Amino acid sequence: MRGLLGELATGNAGEEVTITDMEASIEHMSRATVRHVEGMLIVTEPYFRSLETVGRIAPLARELGIEHVWAVANKVRGQRDEEIIHSYCADHGIEIGGVVRWDEAIQEADREGRALIDFEPSAPAVAAIEQIADLLEREMTGTRENGSSGNGRGD
Amino acid sequence: MKIAVAGKGGSGKTTISATLSRVLARRGHRVTAVDGDPNPNLGVALGMSREQLEALVRIPKEIMEVKEEGERRNLVLTRPVEEITAEYATAAPDGVNLMVMTGVDHAGAG
Numbered sequence: 001m002r003g004l005l006g007e008l009a010t011g012n013a014g015e016e017v018t019i020t021d022m023e024a025s026i027e028h029m030s031r032a033t034v035r036h037v038e039g040m041l042i043v044t045e046p047y048f049r050s051l052e053t054v055g056r057i058a059p060l061a062r063e064l065g066i067e068h069v070w071a072v073a074n075k076v077r078g079q080r081d082e083e084i085i086h087s088y089c090a091d092h093g094i095e096i097g098g099v100v101r102w103d104e105a106i107q108e109a110d111r112e113g114r115a116l117i118d119f120e121p122s123a124p125a126v127a128a129i130e131q132i133a134d135l136l137e138r139e140m141t142g143t144r145e146n147g148s149s150g151n152g153r154g155d
Numbered sequence: 156m157k158i159a160v161a162g163k164g165g166s167g168k169t170t171i172s173a174t175l176s177r178v179l180a181r182r183g184h185r186v187t188a189v190d191g192d193p194n195p196n197l198g199v200a201l202g203m204s205r206e207q208l209e210a211l212v213r214i215p216k217e218i219m220e221v222k223e224e225g226e227r228r229n230l231v232l233t234r235p236v237e238e239i240t241a242e243y244a245t246a247a248p249d250g251v252n253l254m255v256m257t258g259v260d261h262a263g264a265g
Contacts, residue, residue: 017179018157020189021172021197036157043162043171053163066159074167106170115202115248116170117177129174133182136175140156 015140039068039139041097041132046073046081051088058094068139070097072132077102098132100125173200180249187244190255198255201247213255214243 020037040061044050054071061069071094073085082099089096101124109119117126160172169192176188190197198208220233232239244252 014183014185015156016187017176017184018187018189019172019176019179020157020159020191021169022159022161022191023193037159038156040159040161041171043160043166043168045163045166050163050166053166057161061159061161072162072171074162074171100167100171106167110170113199115177115200116174118202118248125170126174126178129171130178132171133175133178136156136158136179137182 017136017140037064037066039070039136040066041070041072042094043072043074044085045075046077046084051085054094055088055092058092068095070095070135072097073099075102076100097135098128100128169197169200173197173202176201176247176251177249180251185252186250187240187252187254188247190253195255198245198247198253201251201253203245203247203253207245207247211245211253211255212243214239 040057042054042057042061044054058069058071071085071089073082073096076082076085076099085099086096088094103123103125105120105123106116106125109116112119116123120126158175160168160175162168172188176186180186188197188201195213198211203211218233218239240252240254244254247253
C-alpha cells in the first residue's frame with residue numbers, strides 16, 4: 001500500500017537507494033566494498049590533478065564491474081572550466097553525469113554546518129544535483145520513457 | 156540501486172552525496188547514506204543536529220574483516236547487512252538513514 005502511494009506520489013516506485021560517500025583514495029576500493037554497486041559518480045574539479053583522479057578511478061571502477069561510471073563536474077566557474085572537463089572526459093571516454101557550477105551557497109552552508117538543501121533550497125547547486133537525481137532515476141526505471149514522470153531535464 | 160561517490164579529497168563529494176540523498180528521499184525513495192570517509196562529515200552535510208551527530212554510533216571495525224583474495228585485499232562483513240543496518244543506521248532529515256563506516260583500519264594499506 002505504501003509502495004503504491006509512493007509510486008503515485010513520485011511517478012517512480014520508492015526504490016532502495018544507497019549512496020556511499022567513499023574515501024578519497026582509490027586504493028581502498030575493492031570488489032567487496034563496491035559489490036553490487038551499479039553506478040559511480042566521480043566528482044571532479046576543473047583542474048588537472050582532480051581530473052587525473054577521475055582518469056585513474058574510472059577504469060578501476062569498470063574493472064570492478066560497475067556498470068555506470070559518470071564524472072560530475074563541480075565548482076565550475078566558467079566556459080573554460082567546462083571545456084577542460086568536457087575535453088578530458090571525451091578523451092578518456094568518460095560520460096559526464098552532471099555539472100555543478102560554483103555556488104557560494106555551498107561555502108556558506110558549510111560555514112554554518114548546515115545542509116545545503118536546508119540553507120538554500122533554491123541554490124543553483126541544488127538544482128544541478130536534482131538533475132543528477134533525474135539521471136539516477138532514469139537508470140532505476142531502466143531508461144523507461146514515461147511522459148507522466150518527466151523531470152523537465154533539458155540537455 | 157547502489158551508488159558510490161568518489162573523487163579527490165576536497166572535490167565536494169560529501170555535499171553532493173548528502174544533497175543527492177536528500178533529493179532522492181524527498182522523491183519517495185528509501186535512501187541509506189553511507190559515510191565511508193575517515194573524517195566523517197556526511198551527517199553534517201545531511202543537516203543533522205549537533206545532538207544527533209553526537210549520538211551517532213559508528214560501525215566498529217570488527218564488523219568487517221580483510222580477506223586476502225589473491226593479490227586483492229577485500230573488506231567483508233562479518234554479520235548480515237540487515238542486522239548492521241538495524242543496529243547502526245541513524246535517522247537524518249527527510250527520512251534518510253545514515254550509516255558511518257569509519258573505523259576500518261587501513262593502516263599500512265598505502
